[in-house]
Each structure stands twice: as C-alpha cells, then as structure tokens.
Amino acid sequence: MLLLRRHLLPLHRAASSLPSPIYHRAWLLSTSTSASTAPFSLEDYLVAACGLPPAQARKTAKKAFDESSKRSQKAFEELCWSRLKSASNPDAVLALLSGVGLSSADIAAVVARDPLLLRASPKNIAPRLLALRDRFGLSTPQIARFLLVGSRALRSCDVGPRLEFFISFFGSIEQLLTIMKNSESILQVDVERIINPNIALLREWGLSVRDIAQLCSRNARLLTFSPERVKELLLRAEGLGVPRSSRMFKYAVVVVADISKEKVALMLKFLKSTLGCSESEVAIAVSKIPTILPLSEELLLRKIHFLIKEAGMEPQYIVERPVLLAHSLEKRLVPRHCVMKVLQAKGLLSSKMGFYSLVQIAEKTFKLKYIDCHKESVPGLADAYATGSTGVVPSGIKFEHLKMFQSFSLDGVSATHSH
Structure with missing residues (x-):
C-alpha cells in the first residue's frame, strides 16, 4: 500500500498542478469503467478520454494492435496490453502529459501518432518527460513536437544522454527535431556501440564533424546503420568515381545510402x-x-x-x-530561361551571357543583377519571375514559357514560343 501511494502521489500532483480537460475526461472514464463490468475498450477510451473522433479512434486502435506483425496476436496482446486491462495506466500517462503542459489537442495528436504510449510505464516515462522541460529547457510546443516523433524512444529507453549528445552534435534542439522527422529511430540507437563508431569511420574517410552533421541532416539513418554497412556504403560512394577528398563525396555517400x-x-x-x-x-x-x-x-x-x-x-x-540536371526545372531552369529571352529581346542582356552561366548564378545575385536592376525598363518582370520561380510549370513532357511572361511586349517579339 505504501509503495502504491508513493507511485500515485506524483501523478496526482502532476495532473493537479496544471488542470486539463483531457485529464478530467480520463478520470471520468476511469471511474465509470471501474464501476461497471464492461471490458476495457481502447477505441472507446480514445474517444472519451483523448477526444479523438470515432473514425480516427478506430484507426488508431487498429494501428496499436498492428504494431508487431511478427508476433502472434495473442502473444502481442499479452505483451503490449497487460497495462490496458483498465483505464488506470492510460489515465496516469495522460496525467503526466498534461502535467508538463500539453494541451488536449497536443495529447490527442501524440496518442493518435503513438497509441502504445498509453501502455508505457508511468514510473519510467515520468522522469524522462520532466527532463525534457527541466533539464533540456524545451518549451511546451517543443515537447509536443518531440513527442510526435520521439515518443517511441521516450517509452523504450532513457533518452536523456542521447538527447544531450545529438543536441550538441547537430547544434540545437530545433535542428534535431527537424532531423527526427525523417529518422524517428535515431534516439533509439546506442550511441557508444553504433553512433560513435560510425562517426569515427566517416572521419577516417576524410569527412569532418561538420560534414558528417550536414550529411546526416539529409539522411540521419546513416548513423543508425551498423559500422559494417556504413563501410560498404563508403566503398560504393568511392566506386562512383568520387574521390574521398572531393567536396561531393559526402553527397555520394547520401546517394548510395538511399538507392540500391x-x-x-x-x-x-x-x-x-x-x-x-x-x-x-x-x-x-x-x-x-x-x-x-x-x-x-x-x-x-x-x-x-x-x-x-x-x-x-x-x-x-x-x-x-x-549540374544542369541537378537544378530544379520549375523553380530555376524554366523561369531563368524566360528572363533570359525577355532581356535578350529588349537588348538588355549581352549575347555573350549564355543560359548555363545564368543558371549557375546564386539566387540572390541573379535577382539583384537581372531582375531588380530592370524594374524600370521591364515593368512586371520581378513579379513574373517571383511567381515563376515558385514552380508553376505544366507537368507534361512538352514545355512552353511560363504564361506570366506572355504579357511582355518585346518590340514585336513574343517572349514565348511553342514547338
């Protein structure tokens, strides 16, 4: 009894310190469930306690039971739902989420994304949740964003040391949250056994810590592979003819990590x-x-x-x-070609300036030299280019210049032409 009191008291304080409608719905469902003999229904709980619409609740409940396809349904239920014979464990989890400041909408989104969080041990996740706020200084919106991509790590391991490592490695919690969107499992991988050996291996192949951070911001899964697989990818990247000393080598590594x-x-x-x-x-x-x-x-x-x-x-x-093939067709190639034709027809562009050179110019410099300085002589060019560079181009194989350039009268020469 004393042990139970010690366990429940912090949960009660967390919930009462920051009242939330979602916590009260959970409490009402818990009392009504305990007063009846009806079996616990996750789907009903998701509606009544978490505020999910019935259709979404049904889908979320199914997703929870489909999490492990390798186990038999009976074994999976025994493993994952031993804490869901009643609403007491889910209630405690909701209380903890409410206690760190999450709103009803935040909690509903988190639970819909990871319903297995409801069966996590409150004893385990309570200090981890508090550490997000008190140790790492995450704001309430940041905690909500973290849980949307990191709740699986939160319930499966002590995320504190790994958070500390990755925040330092990538430079900020915001950068880490962005990376976790594409690699949710990164916090579940052992730093000493997997991450550090991979970083050491990449450095042996000539990549700096900054290179590795940039590389992993594109594909953080690279750090989660076994060192043997990472070495294989490095050899494949070199096999593309990209030397280790080349600035393109890190991009070659990302490429071979993505495609077979x-x-x-x-x-x-x-x-x-x-x-x-x-x-x-x-x-x-x-x-x-x-x-x-x-x-x-x-x-x-x-x-x-x-x-x-x-x-x-x-x-x-x-x-x-x-490199021409690496540039965006809609956002760079087509709009800049249109600008080139307009300026050439107006006699405002040297015949020595070719399309390739125009494409290679950085966006800021291009706008300054070829758009802004012609605002008076070619009215509307800046607006047309701004609209064109958002990517409004037909998806078919045939191309015509963007329609917005058709409005320019170029001394009798149309800025557009068709095949």
Whole structure:
C-alpha cells in the first residue's frame, strides 16, 4: 500500500498542478469503467478520454494492435496490453502529459501518432518527460513536437544522454527535431556501440564533424546503420568515381545510402541511352554531381527535353555540365530561361551571357543583377519571375514559357514560343 501511494502521489500532483480537460475526461472514464463490468475498450477510451473522433479512434486502435506483425496476436496482446486491462495506466500517462503542459489537442495528436504510449510505464516515462522541460529547457510546443516523433524512444529507453549528445552534435534542439522527422529511430540507437563508431569511420574517410552533421541532416539513418554497412556504403560512394577528398563525396555517400546498386546501374544506362554518350562519359558526369542518381527517369527526361528543345543545348554539352540536371526545372531552369529571352529581346542582356552561366548564378545575385536592376525598363518582370520561380510549370513532357511572361511586349517579339 505504501509503495502504491508513493507511485500515485506524483501523478496526482502532476495532473493537479496544471488542470486539463483531457485529464478530467480520463478520470471520468476511469471511474465509470471501474464501476461497471464492461471490458476495457481502447477505441472507446480514445474517444472519451483523448477526444479523438470515432473514425480516427478506430484507426488508431487498429494501428496499436498492428504494431508487431511478427508476433502472434495473442502473444502481442499479452505483451503490449497487460497495462490496458483498465483505464488506470492510460489515465496516469495522460496525467503526466498534461502535467508538463500539453494541451488536449497536443495529447490527442501524440496518442493518435503513438497509441502504445498509453501502455508505457508511468514510473519510467515520468522522469524522462520532466527532463525534457527541466533539464533540456524545451518549451511546451517543443515537447509536443518531440513527442510526435520521439515518443517511441521516450517509452523504450532513457533518452536523456542521447538527447544531450545529438543536441550538441547537430547544434540545437530545433535542428534535431527537424532531423527526427525523417529518422524517428535515431534516439533509439546506442550511441557508444553504433553512433560513435560510425562517426569515427566517416572521419577516417576524410569527412569532418561538420560534414558528417550536414550529411546526416539529409539522411540521419546513416548513423543508425551498423559500422559494417556504413563501410560498404563508403566503398560504393568511392566506386562512383568520387574521390574521398572531393567536396561531393559526402553527397555520394547520401546517394548510395538511399538507392540500391541496381538502381544506380539502371540510371547510368538510362543517361547513356538518353544523352547518347559513352559509359565513361556518364561515369564522369555522375562523379561530378552524384545527386542526380536518385531522380526519377521521368524528371530527368523532362529536364533533358527542356534543355535540348527550349534552351537549344546539345546532348554532349549537357553531359559535360551535368549540374544542369541537378537544378530544379520549375523553380530555376524554366523561369531563368524566360528572363533570359525577355532581356535578350529588349537588348538588355549581352549575347555573350549564355543560359548555363545564368543558371549557375546564386539566387540572390541573379535577382539583384537581372531582375531588380530592370524594374524600370521591364515593368512586371520581378513579379513574373517571383511567381515563376515558385514552380508553376505544366507537368507534361512538352514545355512552353511560363504564361506570366506572355504579357511582355518585346518590340514585336513574343517572349514565348511553342514547338
């Protein structure tokens, strides 16, 4: 009895310190459940205590029971729902969430994302929740965001040391939260046994700590792989013809971590046939900009079509400048080509300035030199470019210049043309 009192008293204080409608709904359901002989229903609980709509509650309850497909249903229920024979454990969890300041809406979102949180041990998660606020200084919105992507880690391990490590490694809790959206499991991986050996291995291959942080911000799962797999990926990246000393090497590592050897082979074959070049030429192009490999064949075909048919480039020219294929078609290639045609027709652009050079200019510099300085001579150009660079382009294989440029009268020369 004394042990039970010690366990329940902190929960009561946490709930009473910051009243929440969701806690009171949970308490009412708990008392009504204990007063009846009806079996506990997770679906009903999600509606009455957590405020989920019935349809969402039904879907969430099903998701909870589908979490482990490798176990038999009976074994899974015995393992995961031993604390859900009544509402007492879920009530305690809701009280803890309310106690760290989460609103009813926050709690409903968290539970809908991870219903197994309701069966977590309050004794285990209570200090971990409090540490988010008191030790790491997370605000209530940050705690809510953390739980949406990190509740599984919270209920499965002591996240404190891992949070401390990753906040230091990535530079801020905000950066970590962003990374966790794409790699929820990162806090569940052992730092000493997996993370640190992987970092050491990457550094042996010439990557700096900053490089590794940037690399993992694109694909944090890389740090969670076994060191043996990471070494295999490093060898594959080098096999693309990208030397370890190249600034592109870290991007090559990200690429091979995302796509299979078979996918790489298919893309090399596709580029060779589409651009009509040799295997060695394709290999050189990929070594210069390996980030084109994960792109779809359809997207690459659209870019190549535009560069050849609209920009007037030869396939060999594109092969020698593969960075053109890495730029966004809708946000950079098409809008800048439109601007080039407008300025050329107005006599405001030197004939020596080619499209490739215009594409390579940083966005801020491009706007300053080729948009802002022509506000008086070409009214509306800035607005047209701003609209065009948001990506409003037809999705078909054929292209026409963006419609907003059709309004320019260019001394009798239309800024648009069709095939």
